[in-house]
Amino acid sequence: MQDRLMVALDVDCRDKALLMRDAVGESVGWLKVGLRLFVAEGPALVRDLKLTHKLFLDLKFHDIPNTVAQAIESAGGLGVDMVNVHAGGGEEMLAAAAGAAKAFPGMKLIAVTVLTSDPMPKEEAREVALQRAKMALDAGLDGVVCSVHEAAEIKALCGQNFITVTPGIRWGGQDAQDQKRVADPASAIANGSDYLVVGRPILHAPDPAQAAREAVAMMESAA
Numbered sequence: 001m002q003d004r005l006m007v008a009l010d011v012d013c014r015d016k017a018l019l020m021r022d023a024v025g026e027s028v029g030w031l032k033v034g035l036r037l038f039v040a041e042g043p044a045l046v047r048d049l050k051l052t053h054k055l056f057l058d059l060k061f062h063d064i065p066n067t068v069a070q071a072i073e074s075a076g077g078l079g080v081d082m083v084n085v086h087a088g089g090g091e092e093m094l095a096a097a098a099g100a101a102k103a104f105p106g107m108k109l110i111a112v113t114v115l116t117s118d119p120m121p122k123e124e125a126r127e128v129a130l131q132r133a134k135m136a137l138d139a140g141l142d143g144v145v146c147s148v149h150e151a152a153e154i155k156a157l158c159g160q161n162f163i164t165v166t167p168g169i170r171w172g173g174q175d176a177q178d179q180k181r182v183a184d185p186a187s188a189i190a191n192g193s194d195y196l197v198v199g200r201p202i203l204h205a206p207d208p209a210q211a212a213r214e215a216v217a218m219m220e221s222a223a
């Protein structure tokens with residue numbers, strides 16, 4: 001199950017990123033590089049992190065179709081295993097991204113549906129997430145980022161092979177912080193999530209590898 005756990009390396013510099021990578025080691029299969037770390041350290045660090053783990057480049061591209069397609073080409077050139085765009089960019093943008101990603105068959109392209117921090121009412125979030133997931137499927141993407149609460153329905157609508165990546169993971173009474181739609185690792189697996197994204201519950205744990213193993217044990221309990 002560790003191959004389905006992604007650690008969000010939301011730290012501010014290379015040294016901290018490498019320390020965290022070493023701290024989690026093989027207890028997780030994936031590292032996620034997002035805005036904070038990429039803006040600070042860029043592609044060189046991504047290349048290094050790729051040497052030991054699968055890599056998800058989470059920059060949520062949201063721009064005109066041509067610009068997003070070019071950014072996807074750059075991500076493909078970096079050799080990342082997964083990259084995302086924001087489905088709010090619309091059908092044409094998603095199709096352009098999917099077109100660009102075709103040149104990189106080893107890279108999964110996924111779309112953010114509704115951010116797990118979005119305060120919109122649950123039913124509205126569900127409707128928008130389902131509609132955007134279908135749009136991503138039709139545009140030729142490999143899957144979506146969504147909350148655990150929408151994952152099962154998205155699988156039912158878009159097919160079991162359509163990838164669901166779920167952040168907003170908390171367990172054992174952890175603070176939800178800025179996340180609005182949270183769930184624990186066992187519920188995520190039970191609801192059909194393919195990959196779980198965990199940031200602060202691992203980054204801020206006294207022993208990050210132990211926190212990751214705890215999450216994996218919960219994931220296994222639901223399998």
Ligand SMILES: O=C(O)c1cc(=O)[nH]c(=O)n1[C@@H]1O[C@H](COP(=O)(O)O)[C@@H](O)[C@H]1O
Binds near residue numbers: 114115116167197
């Ligand atoms: O695309 C993402 O990864 C993402 C989408 C989303 O809807 N919600 C969300 O939290 N994320 C990312 O997932 C991670 C969650 O971090 P924690 O809340 O610290 O576990 C962060 O790096 C977010 O940028």
